[in-house]
Each structure stands twice: as C-alpha cells, then as structure tokens.
Amino acid sequence: MTYQNEGGINANMTDELAKAAVLVEALPYIQKFNRKIIVVKYGGSAMVDEDLKKKVIQDVVLLKLVGFKPIIVHGGGKDITKWADKVGIETRKVNGLRVTDEPTMEIAEMVLNKINKDLVSLIQLLGIKACGISGKDGKLLNCTKKLSDGQDIGYVGDITSVDGKVIMDLIENDFLPVIAPIGTDEEGHSYNINADDAACAIATACQAEKLAFLTDTEGLYLDFEDKNSLISEISVKEAEDLISGGTIVGGMLPKLHNCIDAIKSGVSRVHILDGRIPHCLLLEIFTNKGIGTAIIDDNAERFYNNDK
Amino acid sequence: MTYQNEGGINANMTDELAKAAVLVEALPYIQKFNRKIIVVKYGGSAMVDEDLKKKVIQDVVLLKLVGFKPIIVHGGGKDITKWADKVGIETRKVNGLRVTDEPTMEIAEMVLNKINKDLVSLIQLLGIKACGISGKDGKLLNCTKKLSDGQDIGYVGDITSVDGKVIMDLIENDFLPVIAPIGTDEEGHSYNINADDAACAIATACQAEKLAFLTDTEGLYLDFEDKNSLISEISVKEAEDLISGGTIVGGMLPKLHNCIDAIKSGVSRVHILDGRIPHCLLLEIFTNKGIGTAIIDDNAERFYNNDK
Amino acid sequence: MTYQNEGGINANMTDELAKAAVLVEALPYIQKFNRKIIVVKYGGSAMVDEDLKKKVIQDVVLLKLVGFKPIIVHGGGKDITKWADKVGIETRKVNGLRVTDEPTMEIAEMVLNKINKDLVSLIQLLGIKACGISGKDGKLLNCTKKLSDGQDIGYVGDITSVDGKVIMDLIENDFLPVIAPIGTDEEGHSYNINADDAACAIATACQAEKLAFLTDTEGLYLDFEDKNSLISEISVKEAEDLISGGTIVGGMLPKLHNCIDAIKSGVSRVHILDGRIPHCLLLEIFTNKGIGTAIIDDNAERFYNNDK
Amino acid sequence: MTYQNEGGINANMTDELAKAAVLVEALPYIQKFNRKIIVVKYGGSAMVDEDLKKKVIQDVVLLKLVGFKPIIVHGGGKDITKWADKVGIETRKVNGLRVTDEPTMEIAEMVLNKINKDLVSLIQLLGIKACGISGKDGKLLNCTKKLSDGQDIGYVGDITSVDGKVIMDLIENDFLPVIAPIGTDEEGHSYNINADDAACAIATACQAEKLAFLTDTEGLYLDFEDKNSLISEISVKEAEDLISGGTIVGGMLPKLHNCIDAIKSGVSRVHILDGRIPHCLLLEIFTNKGIGTAIIDDNAERFYNNDK
C-alpha cells in the first residue's frame, strides 16, 4: 500500500489546478487539428543544439499522440559542409547555392541519410515508430537540374513532381515519416534539394493542414530594425504587397515565396517559427498565445484578434 | 496584418515555457493509454455543482481528443428523489436501496434519460459527438429482480449479462457513449440499476483499461479519522485483507467490491477519485502526481514509488 | 418420434395453400424494397391501443427481417399532456401549438424519452435489436425557435439541419433506430419538434425510399363528407392543386405539405395510412391491395391502375 | 388521382387481415433462419411438372429475398435417359446405378448443364441473379470411381472432397448458386454424381443450417402401408434404430443415410418434403404446421410438440 505524501492533496493543489488549466487550454486546438497532417521543416539551430533537438522531437511526438499526423522534413547543410571538409572536398557556392558536383552529391546524400536515421532513433526512443526515407524512395521527389542564372551548379534539383503515396502509406500504417531532401531524375541520379522547397512540395502533395518552418528568426518583421514590428499574422495578399514593396529581402524572401505557394496550393496555415525557443511547436499549436508569423489565405479567419 | 503585443514574446516567456512543461509531462500518459477504453462513473457532487459538471465534461472530452475511448456511466439518485416528490411518490428505502414500485420506476427512467440527454448536449457543445443510451438499448444491461435480504423491493435489478455491442459500435463510429443505468428483464420490463454496478459491468464487458469512480470522498483511508492515511495505491489482495479485517465499512464497501471485481475481470486499474476536485480526471491521468486511490492487480507494477 | 396429426396433410391443405399464396403475393414487394430505408411516423391511436401498438411493432420488425431498413419516429403529445397535468403544469396552446416553457419542455423530454425506450423494449421482445435515441444524440436534429405568427411560444423548434450519421451508423450495425422528436439549438437547449416534421426531415436526410404516416384518418378525401372519395394515389402536382383550390383544410394541411416536401426532396413514395387498421403497414406494403393515400412524384409510375 | 374502389376498405377487410396473419405467422421463422444457408435438393416430379417447377422457383426466390441463402442442387435422371435414347445410347443399370460409359457421361453432362442453365433463367425471370455451375467449376466436387459391388460401372463418382469456395463466393456476391451434380477426378475426367449425395456433401461443406430434399413421397412412414404413420420429426438415433430394425427399405434407405450423415456433419435440420405439394418449401419453413419428415440431432429441441 502506498500513502499520499504528508500534507495531503491540498498542499500544492494550486499548482495542480494550473496544470489542468494548461491542458484545458489545449483542448480546442487538439480538436481543431485532429487527424490533420502537419509538415514540420526542421532545420537551423534547432538541429544543432542537442537540448533544442530533444524538445523538437518531444513536440512532434506529442503532436502525433494527440491525433495529428506529423511529417518531418529535415535539412543538413552544416553537416554536409563539415563532412565535405573531412573528405577534402572544397565547398563552393554560387548565388548562395552549393555547387554540387558528383563527389559533393555523394557525401551530401550520405550525410542527409545519416541525419535522417538519427532522427528516427530519437523519435523511437519516445515510443513512437518512425520510418526515415529520402525523396528517392517510392519516387517521392522527382526533379530536374536547377540552373542558377543559367549556370550549371551540378546536382541541385528543382522539384518537378511529388508522389506522396509512400508517405501516405507510412502514415496509414502509423509510422511517423522523416524525409531527407534528396530527389531523383529520370535516369535515377540523386539531387540535393532545398529542404524548404521539399517541405513545401510535400505539404502540398499530402494536402497538409499546416506547414511549420523552424527557423533562426523570430518571424517576419515589417521593419527588421524595429523589434516591435514582428508580424503575427499576414495574408497572402499582404505578403505579396510587402514583397513587391521591397520590404522583404534576403533569405526570408524565398522562404516567404514558399509559404505563399503552399497557401495557394491548399495548405491552410503556414508558420514561420523561432526554432531557438524551446517547444516552439507546442506553444504555437496548443496555447492561446501564438509564436512567430502565420501566413494565411486572404479569406481565412484571423486568430490573432486579441492574443491569438 | 497583426503585430505581436508590445513587449514581445520574451516578456512572459517564463509562463509559456511552464505551459510547455505541463504538456510534455502529459506525453507518456497520453501514449500509454492511447486507444484504450476508460469508463467514467459520473455521480455525486460533480453532478450537482454546475462548475464541476462543466469541468468533468471538459476532462472527458479531452480524454477522447487525445486518443482515449471514454464511456460515461452516470447516476441520478438525487434528481429521482426530487421528481418523485414532485409527482407525489413517497421515497422509501430498505437497506439503503430505493424501493422501486411501478410508478417509481416510471419516474426514475424518465429522470435518468433526461440527465442522460443533458450530458449529451453538454459534451456536444465542446464539439464532440455523443450518443446517449440506456441499458435497455441493444439489450445492453440484462437483469433480474434483486432481493434485499430476501425482501422484494420492486424493480431494482441485478445485472445478469451485458451485451456491449451497442457501445462498441458507437465508439467505432466515433461517438462518445453516455449510459443511463437502466436494465431490462426477459419480459422487457425496466429496472433501476446501481450506477456503480453498471459502470463495473460495462468496464468488464468492454475490456476497459481503466475504470474511474467520481465520488464525494478523497479516496480510501486506512483510518478514516486520520487524513494522513489516504491510500494512493492498493492491490486487490491488500484490499481484501482490509475488508476481511473490518477496516472498510459503510458505502465504501460495495464500491470497493466493485473495484475488486473489475480488476479480477481484466480492467487494469480502477480509480476512486474525489469528484469535488476540479479536473480530478485530468490530474489523475495526465500528471505525475496522482489523486485519490488506485486499485490494481496484485502483480501490477506500482506507479506511486515516489510521487506517482 | 412425432407423427403427423391424424387426418394427414391433406385435411387442411386448402388453408395451407392459401397461406402460400399470400407469401407469394408478397414476393415482388419484398424484392422491390429490399435494402431500402422506410421511415415510419408512429403516432395517434396506434400508440394508445395496446393491441394496435403490438401489431405496429410486429409489422416494423417484419419489415426489418425481410430486408427493409425501417426507422421509427414517434410522437407522444397525449402522454406529455397527461404528465404535465400530473406535475401541475397547465397546458396552453397557441394556433394549435403547445406553448413550451422551460418546465413543459423538461417534462416533454422526459415523457418522449420514456416512450422511446418502451418502444425499444417492445421491438427487442421480438428478437430484433433496437436503439432509442433523440434528435439531440449525434446532433441529429438541429433547430431554432419556431414563432407562431411572430409570437414566442417557447421551446418549440423549427428544424434547420439534420445530421443523419448516427442513424445510418445504427442501421449499418444492424440496430433498428427509434427516434424521439427532440431537437437542440447551438446552445444545447432542448426543443419540442413536431413528429411529422421530424419524420419528414429524417426521411429526407437518410434518403428513404418510403415515408409512412400512421394517422387517425383513412387517408386523404377529395370530399371529406363523401366516404367514396378517398384518394388512393395522388401526385405532388395534383396535391398542390387541391391545396390551392382550398379542398384540403385542417390538420391534414401541414401533413400534406410534409408529404410534398418529402417527395420533392427525393423520397419516392409517401403514405398516409389509417393506423387504426391492424397491420396497416403490412397490408400496404405486402399485398396487391394498398391502403390509405399514397403521394408520389408527378412522373412516377402509378400502382393503382386496377387494385394497387 | 385514383380513388379507392367503391365499397371502401372495409368491404373485404376480413380477407386482408387474414393475409396479415399469414405474414405475421412467418415472422419468427424468417428471423430464425436469417442469413442461414439452406440447400435444396431439387428433383423428382417437381422437376417435371411445369407448374410445380415454377412454384419451387418462387419458393426459393422468396427464401433468398427474406434473407436466407439458398443453394439449389438439381438432378436430371429422366432427361438423361431421354437424350441417351435420342442419340441411340442404351441405358443400362447395375444395382440401380446407371452404367456410365464415355458416351453416356458425355450426354449426361450436356443434359445436366442444360437443366442447370434453364433453372438459372427461371430464377432470373423473378428478378434474382443466379449463377449455374457444375461440380467441376472451382474444383467443387472431387471424386473417384464408384464401384458397385466391386463392379466397374463407368464414370459414376464417389465424392472424396468438396471445395465450397466457388459457392461461398457466389453467395457473397449475391448470386443464387445452382449446382449440377457432376464431379471430376484428378485427371480432369467428368463423373456423374448422385444428386442426393451432392446436396448432402455441399450442405456439409457450406455449413448449411438446413438441407431439404424435394421427393416424390410424403416423407418417412413408420409403416408404409399406414398413411397415419407418417413421421413428422425423428432424431438420428431413432432413425438409425429404424434402419437397423429393418423398417426402412428401398430408395428411402440411401436418402436417410444421407440425412443422417448431414446431421452428423453439422447441418441442423434435414427435411424430406413432398415435392408434389405446391409450395411445399414455403409451407414447411414459414408456417406453424410443418410438412414431411424432419431429421434432427439427438439433442435438438423438437418443434412438433403440438403442430410444429
């Protein structure tokens, strides 16, 4: 027989009730997204910091357990560079894109598949079965060579078609799919694919409800210098106005284009989250106070009237 | 466009991280009981106090949303007495059992079905579909007349068999079943059935993982006078020893017998919870610190080594 | 060993052959409506007279056994009045509609649910499993407050939408659904709904092949005074002409409107039957000589050329 | 608009109510055998008389429509003899068995398949889809050569195994199977099989609830000379006693052995019916007064206490 600790239940009942309140706050969000697909683009600091990595995995596993159908699409640029160095391959970039010759592609594929399987292991330690595949499996990501301003930069791929069957089958069979952004062309050659592009294409093909980018920024700023100008929610039209007005520049520009494409292809809500905040996914999805920037359809209902 | 509140994310980040911690704490419990059936015997103060009632419903709905398959079995004694008074039927008890003549049974059935449909409405306001049935539907609860020390006390039933198909079909079709404790005999007559008995029989027939009784006590005390003697966890054998030793008396005795029967019939864990504590179900199931008393199999692993 | 009664088979072979003839006569009708849904609005004398009640139940059970999918929608006005009296609630009507304040609605819901479960028991005594629900379960009947000439008459509902999933699931799982005409609004409050309206809405939502009203009239008369003017079959257009010509008045008017609505919504054939004739359902459906009045689509083939 | 015939409903209401009574009488039998398989061995006079043939087909179709799963196994001896004559083959019998040389088997197979397809047509005229196969299709009836007192009598088969899959698939797909009693050996040669044997083997393989033989006798007599000694119901043990006592002789002997085998293999009830009585199947199955002789298990409940 076990007895209650002395002091009884009532001693720290305040804490307990606060806990219950958090769970109850999550209730409508769990309900809203029940059985919906959410694609998580996993990259940046959240992939480097071991503590953050563990928390992202916890978040995704929780999403799965409460009824979502999460899909992870991961990057791996930093590790590719590290390994290229290790085997004596010089990293060269053109317009920010890695020039990917045959040996570079070989090492990139090896590194990305290794990251892929490491994520599978981490997820499975939490009791959920995962399956790691690349865009080559089941002809998931098909591509052609991407030119950079007309210049051949090697095996860098532009996605031409997505066959999501292998992912949907894994989900149907209760596995959590983890995807490495490698594509293939009609001759079976491998291509490095930008992970943001891959996530966006997969979200579209799998008719995801949500697409969340874990980034190293707090979100989208109207004025990057003014920390009070962080945008909570923005419609496609508003975003396109900002782009055409020249407000959005740099690395955020292609990402925002991806967001807009995803919304236009039927994804309901795209989130740019700050992957440096622990449990940013949980906080965005399960609490009234959202985090980062949400891109939504022009006609969508807005959440953030007061707080969310 | 919507901007983040001034002060930014970081202002109350501490609160947010605490919220995330609660959700993460719930993770292993969500996983453990995923797709398992839990029968909640709903009665006592938690049925009378409107605020408590709302919180019980929230809890059950949350259980369903995160993947449990909850079944509610409710009582209604107080309302039956109230309505019997209203139509001029005198309430008479023998050995604590309501003498249930034809007119009493008629009003009892009407009252229980009304409570049943009210609960359905409350659940559905939270976005979950429910279906309220009685033990007559689908021949769920079949019974014979119960005698009290050999004395005929009218239409009070002893459950003789349970056909859980109607419940399992509702669960399969994604409805939350709400059950009124009315049985029927071979001639089709209605019987009042003790709600604890009904919950126990249904938990057994549906092979529930858990059976939780919402009561008006804090749980089982070794010494009812000593508030520090509240038992957190007790095995069937230990409980039978307490009973044979004369420690357990009064209304707790039949309830404990029900608990023991349920465990012996394959329910893994039976909880006696204090329904007067708001969100007692959530706290018991989703936090490390359990509430009330758990009855378990003699060979079951114990949770409450340290806190739970 | 058992021997044939003396006199042998041939003694009463004539009777036996007549029996076979009846069964053979039923053959094309059984075939025609195999696996089709038929909604039976059960009300009037057939609910009061115990012998008639038993025969209605037998008929519906037979319909189910030979392959139909029957749904019962019942009324209960007389019992509601009786119980309102018993608890001291005065019954008040405006334009023939019961003014339904909170206490009246409370007793109405209790009475209707009791009738509902009694029917379930009667059906189950014949070996068929039934399940009794109200329009609140599974959000079956959703409504708003009905005004009577602009006047608030309390919780009397106008059906705004029907979600037939709970019924279709019960049918799929081989239960005979029995429906009490209670609706619910968005706040979860209960409403009394006219049983004819409920039957018509459910027949439409479940894409019933037939809708049969058990009434206390022989059917529709062209001239109510002339007993030879009973109409066997009438098209929607003909019925609308009768209405606009002022031939149809009184309680038959809203019922005929319901019939017309049902036909226009896709029900193939609506029957106004005389519930005072024993086995009127069987006779209408399984014999060449129909009973009562059938309302049909303008383009439908007519049965009653000669006899049916 | 169509009016009721003059004289109104009430004129011949007595007849109508009698009809209803017949349908209601059938109700428990419909319920009892719902979704059960019944094998009808169709032969004798009922195959020759066109009016009887039509009525047997009506009966079987009605059985199917009210929820049974009937299978027809037919004979065809008379037509085989007729066609053998027509092509100049002499019919020769040894111990009552047709000596079946190659040309005889050829014509027998042709004749039986023709009868088979004729039955299919007759059934389909009543709106039910049928499919006619022989025991060769899907390796339904596998056999070896039967010897008659050690004498080779040609292609007469002893059933060695039955593969009922082709029948069960047809039933599952809602076809009424009609079976010609032709078997095949391991070399693929055709064999003539006694239709009683085939019916018995198929009833066993398909786990039929009932097996009914349409014969040219009224049933089993204790004393064939005494028309009052017709046995209504007899257990296997009683039947075996009659056989060992020498009471049963002639053509009834192998048929009774078949009945006993079927009961011992799990068929619940075997009927020897007088196929010369119109609608004998309906009368046996749907009326309280059975016809012919039923063979039942020693421990089965007896129907014929009073009348049935």
Next chain:
Amino acid sequence: MTYQNEGGINANMTDELAKAAVLVEALPYIQKFNRKIIVVKYGGSAMVDEDLKKKVIQDVVLLKLVGFKPIIVHGGGKDITKWADKVGIETRKVNGLRVTDEPTMEIAEMVLNKINKDLVSLIQLLGIKACGISGKDGKLLNCTKKLSDGQDIGYVGDITSVDGKVIMDLIENDFLPVIAPIGTDEEGHSYNINADDAACAIATACQAEKLAFLTDTEGLYLDFEDKNSLISEISVKEAEDLISGGTIVGGMLPKLHNCIDAIKSGVSRVHILDGRIPHCLLLEIFTNKGIGTAIIDDNAERFYNNDK
C-alpha cells in the same frame, strides 16, 4: 545429398543464359499489363487440335500467373454441327448464319456448355481455378432476336446489353472465367450468339486492356494473295479506309468491325492471331517480335517501329 551432374554448371551454361534472356525479354511486357484484363476469343483450329488446345490453355494460365486477368470466350460451331447430325437435326444456314430453331438451340446450348466445362477441367489440371458460365448466368449477355436481311432465322441473338458483374466477381475471387456464348432475352429464352460478338461485348463491358482473337488466318493482309502484305499494326482509321476501299472482304469483315468497335469502346489493343501457331498468345505478348495483326486507336503509340 544430391550432387550436380558431372560436367558441372558450366557445361551447358550457354543454354541457361539464353533462357534467362527470354525471361528478361518478357519483363517489360509483364510489367506493362500487370493486373490488366485480357479477353481471349478461343476458336478455330486451336479448339480442334488437341496439342494446340493444350498450348492455348498453358498460355492463358501463364498469363494469369504472371498477373494478367484473362477471360476466355469460346466458340463451338463445329461440335454443334456434329451433335446436330447425331440427333438428326439438319443444319441450315442463311447468309452464313445457322438457322437456329428450338431443337437446334437446345443442342447448341448443350454442346457449348460441354465445351465450356471441358476447358474448365483443362485449366484446372494446371493448378488454376476456373469457373465456366454462359451468358445466361448473372444476366451476363442479354439479347434480342437477330434478323438476317429481315428474315427470321430463329434463336440467333443480337447483344443488347452486358452485365459484367458475374465475371468481375469471379476475377475478384481469383477464378479464371470461361464463357459460353449463349444469351437470353427478357422471357428467359436462350439464344446462340456469335462468339466474336460475345468476346467483343465482354471486353468492352469489363474494360479489357486487350482482346485477342485466335483465328485460322495469319492476320490481316493488305493483299490476301501477297503473303508479304501481312499487316502488323493498323489504326482504326486505316482499317476503316481499307473497308470502305473494299480491300477487306469475306469472313474477315465482321471480325474487323468487331475489332474496330472494341477499340472505339475503350479496349486498348485488339489482336488477330494465328491460332495455328503454337503458343501464339505467349509470343505475341511476351516477346519483342509480335505475331499477327494488332488494331489500335488512331492516337495510340505504335509498337512495331522496328520489330515490335
């Protein structure tokens, strides 16, 4: 233990590698037609010569084993004539069509069903389950009387509708369907149907990918006298031009019309094969060098650029 034959593997490795090459050559064709339906019209010499018959059956069984879904439609004209002679019926033709009076139809049906079951046996000897039906079963082939230049020639049928359900069900249940070309009218009478017509109608109804006619010609010649003018591949338009140009005459004309109809109804490719060549089906389908003449859609890709 068993040892390799002396001389070892290498002795006849050349032969073995040639075998592997054949299998590898078949690979793309197996893949291309995987799970597609192919209707084989089986007739002519290939039905008469026992060795050819065996090889056709082997071919069809192989088609089934490697993933095709073959359907056999067979003729039987020669056997009908033989049997008509045997029973003393004079065979009379009008415009090449057999005048089919009642006795002729009777014998024709018997003969076709016999051929049908013989084919079933032959197939089953190779380990595949088959089921032989006629166009009467499951109301597969429905027809009206065909007139020949306005002249009544008896029970010769023109197909009016096809209900392929019985075939599709058999395929679904893994049986190989074998079809006798007998149809039925609304009164259930049997009709003789031209087997080419039947094959064409069935291929259309079952949405076959291929339809192959086994004939006694090498294929379609541009100039029948010039053996070098055999056409390998011809589009519908080209074929229609040949017909309107008068190039195609005689028995090939109706067959070519059938081919054209089938292509226009959605069959992808129709083959006129020389049934006198052993394994002509295998050679056509699994080798690079096709056989006979293929009729294709005007827009279809051509196979026979070089060899196939």
Next chain:
Amino acid sequence: MTYQNEGGINANMTDELAKAAVLVEALPYIQKFNRKIIVVKYGGSAMVDEDLKKKVIQDVVLLKLVGFKPIIVHGGGKDITKWADKVGIETRKVNGLRVTDEPTMEIAEMVLNKINKDLVSLIQLLGIKACGISGKDGKLLNCTKKLSDGQDIGYVGDITSVDGKVIMDLIENDFLPVIAPIGTDEEGHSYNINADDAACAIATACQAEKLAFLTDTEGLYLDFEDKNSLISEISVKEAEDLISGGTIVGGMLPKLHNCIDAIKSGVSRVHILDGRIPHCLLLEIFTNKGIGTAIIDDNAERFYNNDK
C-alpha cells in the same frame, strides 16, 4: 500501317518456339511461389560488377512482377573500407569482424544507406517502386553488442529481436523493400550487423518461403578441391553431419549455420547461389536445372531427382 518483316513469321519461327518453351518451363515455378516472400541477400561480386548488379536487379524485379514478394538485404563491406580510408579511419579486424568504434560506425551507416538508396534508384528505373530502409526504421532490427571471444569490438550487433511490421506494410503497399543491415539498441545507438545474419533474421520474421544468398562461390562442396563434389541439395541433418564431421570450414561455416537456422525457423528452402553467374536467381527459380546448393528441411520433398 506496319507490315511484317519480309520473310514472314515462319523464317525464325524456330527461335520463337524456343522462347515459348522457356516461358512454359517457368510456369510451374511461377505458380508454386505465387505471393510467397523471398529474401535475397545481395552481396559479393554481384554488388561490385556493374553488369552483374544490373542483372540481379532485373531478376528481382521480374520476381516481383510475376507475383513473388521479394525483399533485398544488402551488404557493403568493401565500400565501408574504402570510405573509412578516405576519411582517415584505420580498419582493424578481430577474428574477421571489423572493430567498429564510433567514427567507424558513423561512416559505415552513411555508406550502407548510400548503397541502399542507389539500389532503390536502380530498381525504380525498371518501373517498380522500391523503398529503402535500415534496420533502425520501425525498430526492425534490435540488437545488443556482440563480443568476439569476450572482447569488445565496438558497435557490432547481435540481433535480439526483429519487428517485421515495417517490411510487411511496405510489401502490402506494393513497394519492394531494400534493407541496410544496421540495428539499434535500447538507447537508440546504431550497430553494424552482418548482412547474412540480417537476411536470415528477416526471412524468419517475415515467414519467407525462400532465402537466397548471392555469394562468390559456386555453392557447397563436399570436397572443396573436387569441382565435381558440388552439392545440389542437402537436408539440415546432412548439413549438420558435415559440420560436425569437420568437412565445412572457413567463411562457409557461419553462412551454413544461418541457412540451418532459417530452415529450422520455418523458411522452406535456402539457396547458396553463385552471384557471379548472370541471372543466377532467374535460373535457379524458373528453370528445371537449378544452380548452386539448396538447404532444405529433413522431411522436405527433394527437387533434384533427375535434374531439378
């Protein structure tokens, strides 16, 4: 229009008929193993030589197309050594096992996953969808550290359990699974697993009918020096006798133990094939003359009486 090549069909008809003969020869083997699982351990020269590699892939694809369910388990030792050199890791072996420290395991996992995805691409070029996974995915291969004579040799794994669900799901969804021999322990660490062990464990877990090892030997020799002593077929008992008699030594010993284990666990037939022979899989499986050595159960029927 396309014409047949000059010279006509008959010119090289001999060749064509020989082709047909090969296909017909394959027929019984296709039938025998239809829908059966075959695990192919792919390694040795057949992985190095590009032409052999292509032929192995063709064979496996053909197996899949004709109805088998193949699973590829591959090795990769040579490539691991090559890459280890490239990144400056010294390869060290103890008792023939690679000492696998953390950096070695890291490069091994990268190399094996790369080989894995390359195979996926090659298969998919032939039109079949494949999915490449490692033993970490879906917790397929679980292991503990293997000691070599008690010595810690790093992350070399002994398989402790296999969860074949991920493979069976892929097969069910029509993907060809390609497996890299990497396992995981309870902490999620990766382990190098011997590919023969992995193939054997997977064949057992998936209840494979066949397990085929592609090796660099011709099979099992009774006397390795005597090329005429190659064993075609050997039972488990005979193999165990050879082992205990000391006849089998070297690298063949653990492989033979694997074969014996597989047979004892329910695999019907294990083949040791010479991967250096082009299309060795096809030749073994589809031709009468087998190749290499087959290990079979003591009670199994022997194939190689005469030739196979």
